[in-house]
Amino acid sequence: MTDQIEWVALSIFIFFFLLVTVMGFVAARWKAGPVNEHLDEWGLGGRQFGTWITWFLVGGDFYTAYTVIAVPALVYAVGAYGFFALPYTIIVYPFVFAVMPLLWKVAHRAGYVTAADVVHGTYGSRALELAVALTGIVATMPYIALQLVGMGTVIKAMGLSGELPIVAAFIILALYTYSSGLRAPALIAFVKDIMIYIVVLVAVVIVPAKLGGYAAVFAAAGDAFAAKGGATGLILKPEQMLPYATLALGSAFAAFMYPHTLTGVFAARSADTIRKNAILLPAYTLLLGLIALLGYMGHAARITVATPNDVVPMLFKTLFPSWFAGFSFSAIAIGALVPAAVMSIGAANLFTRNVWKSYVNPGISHAGEAAVAKIASLVVKVGALAFILFLPVQYALDLQLLGGLWILQTFPALVFALYTRWFRAEGLLLGWAAGIGWGTWTAWSNGMKPLASLALGGESYSFFVGLGALILNIAVAAVATVIVRMMLPEGRGYCSILIFDDFTTSPQRVMSF
Amino acid sequence: MWMLLLLPFIGLLWVPFYNFLEPALFGFPFFYWYQLAWVPISSLLIWLVYRGQPHDEAR
Numbered sequence: 362m363t364d365q366i367e368w369v370a371l372s373i374f375i376f377f378f379l380l381v382t383v384m385g386f387v388a389a390r391w392k393a394g395p396v397n398e399h400l401d402e403w404g405l406g407g408r409q410f411g412t413w414i415t416w417f418l419v420g421g422d423f424y425t426a427y428t429v430i431a432v433p434a435l436v437y438a439v440g441a442y443g444f445f446a447l448p449y450t451i452i453v454y455p456f457v458f459a460v461m462p463l464l465w466k467v468a469h470r471a472g473y474v475t476a477a478d479v480v481h482g483t484y485g486s487r488a489l490e491l492a493v494a495l496t497g498i499v500a501t502m503p504y505i506a507l508q509l510v511g512m513g514t515v516i517k518a519m520g521l522s523g524e525l526p527i528v529a530a531f532i533i534l535a536l537y538t539y540s541s542g543l544r545a546p547a548l549i550a551f552v553k554d555i556m557i558y559i560v561v562l563v564a565v566v567i568v569p570a571k572l573g574g575y576a577a578v579f580a581a582a583g584d585a586f587a588a589k590g591g592a593t594g595l596i597l598k599p600e601q602m603l604p605y606a607t608l609a610l611g612s613a614f615a616a617f618m619y620p621h622t623l624t625g626v627f628a629a630r631s632a633d634t635i636r637k638n639a640i641l642l643p644a645y646t647l648l649l650g651l652i653a654l655l656g657y658m659g660h661a662a663r664i665t666v667a668t669p670n671d672v673v674p675m676l677f678k679t680l681f682p683s684w685f686a687g688f689s690f691s692a693i694a695i696g697a698l699v700p701a702a703v704m705s706i707g708a709a710n711l712f713t714r715n716v717w718k719s720y721v722n723p724g725i726s727h728a729g730e731a732a733v734a735k736i737a738s739l740v741v742k743v744g745a746l747a748f749i750l751f752l753p754v755q756y757a758l759d760l761q762l763l764g765g766l767w768i769l770q771t772f773p774a775l776v777f778a779l780y781t782r783w784f785r786a787e788g789l790l791l792g793w794a795a796g797i798g799w800g801t802w803t804a805w806s807n808g809m810k811p812l813a814s815l816a817l818g819g820e821s822y823s824f825f826v827g828l829g830a831l832i833l834n835i836a837v838a839a840v841a842t843v844i845v846r847m848m849l850p851e852g853r854g855y856c857s858i859l860i861f862d863d864f865t866t867s868p869q870r871v872m873s874f
Numbered sequence: 875m876w877m878l879l880l881l882p883f884i885g886l887l888w889v890p891f892y893n894f895l896e897p898a899l900f901g902f903p904f905f906y907w908y909q910l911a912w913v914p915i916s917s918l919l920i921w922l923v924y925r926g927q928p929h930d931e932a933r
Contacts, residue, residue: 451886452886458879458924595895596893596894602890602893603889606887609886610883647913647914
């Protein structure tokens with residue numbers, strides 16, 4: 362990439378950045394509530410977001426800036442295999458539709474703010490609560506760091522070098538998140554998402570037109586993969602099929618276990634808001650599928666890049682006039698701010714409710730919770746920034762990959778109780794530990810690849826390690842539960858009328874899943 | 875009705891259903907337009923299930 366500063370692009374970028382900064386601070390007064398007096402206000406925007414705000418907010422923080430950079434980069438590098446993001450972000454919605462309204466009801470009735478709150482309220486186990494909270498915080502940190510990587514890529518494309526621009530952007534983000542809480546990213550998400558929609562719709566019409574149509578784009582990409590030796594291509598090799606499907610399924614189950622996506626769910630006004638969003642959010646998936654194709658357009662445009670992550674910025678710079686390239690880069694950079702803000706809020710909520718309140722100050726007031734969370738969000742962001750400044754980027758990538766497999770291990774503790782109270786906390790904790798231990802060790806010993814292999818009848822099958830770890834997790838949890846139930850038949854000192862209430866009101870929902 | 879929600883899982887996770895180049899549509903190989911087509915189909919299926927269930931809260 363050139364070091365020439367692109368003044369037109371940069372001016373447009375600065376204009377939009379200033380716009381969202383003002384919006385971020387003004388957001389504190391939007392749908393105003395007492396932001397400093399209750400964590401529900403700072404950390405969940407007052408639990409009042411309706412269908413459209415939730416659509417923009419969840420769309421804005423689930424489909425991150427890093428996605429816009431990384432998915433086309435992966436497709437550029439490995440072809441069809443990189444497309445697993447598409448089935449993943451389709452099958453996630455039937456799951457969201459069936460499960461998340463139930464979770465929302467539990468959280469709403471008891472005033473829970475985090476996944477670990479739900480787990481503690483259900484099982485009465487401080488250990489399981491802490492396991493879920495720490496998993497959420499640790500899995501989120503590298504994810505925030507990757508948003509910085511995404512932002513850094515487009516800032517570099519505009520010719521700015523050094524780390525000062527990123528540091529400045531992040532400090533501003535940290536300040537308005539501190540003052541406005543979840544309202545800031547919710548408001549900025551409107552700008553971000555509309556900009557991204559414009560960029561992608563223009564790109565998928567204009568770029569193929571300049572390159573000779575989609576057939577030519579696919580043909581050029583197919584030729585490029587054949588020239589590289591044909592280990593990957595426009596369709597999957599037989600040995601890639603199982604990894605493809607298991608990555609899609611495992612990622613879909615993990616997606617709404619993350620603190621940032623759950624924060625979007627808990628901030629919704631009603632269970633029906635979430636159901637409607639399960640119907641409407643796939644619009645973003647269509648967008649993601651088109652974004653992924655930018656990777657093939659990179660081959661058709663014959664651009665050369667130092668790393669695949671530069672494909673999208675380079676493509677825009679090559680094919681767009683500089684003002685529209687600037688607009689596109691602004692969209693991606695602002696696209697990093699929304700998820701980074703929601704992630705830090707989700708992690709801060711976990712720290713406040715499940716570490717600080719549980720272990721340091723159990724008698725904390727509502728205003729005290731808000732104050733602790735605001736500080737925690739600053740610490741989380743500074744941590745992510747330090748991560749990027751002082752450690753190799755590859756660490757963030759590796760840790761984010763591990764984070765996906767870790768967060769998936771909180772699935773049984775969080776979701777199973779919505780349908781059955783058979784499992785015991787001790788079993789779930791043991792299953793969680795087994796899943797994390799085996800999954801981490803396997804990914805680590807495979808050189809940080811997310812795949813594990815199993816030899817069956819002379820054949821070797823590769824699959825997503827997170828899904829394998831989840832199966833182990835559930836098996837261990839079940840066996841341990843059987844043992845615990847034999848030793849302590851009456852067990853379960855804690856009540857969870859809230860959950861059972863759901864069984865009685867809607868038995869058909871429980872039956873069918 | 876709730877069984878409809880399983881269809882996207884079956885249609886997308888059984889890769890041998892769609893791991894082909896032909897027939898292409900508007901220049902998109904089958905692998906790509908088949909999966910993209912599942913986006914509106916899934917929305918429609920979820921909507922059908924949503925429509926068929928009692929709306930338990932106005933808020």
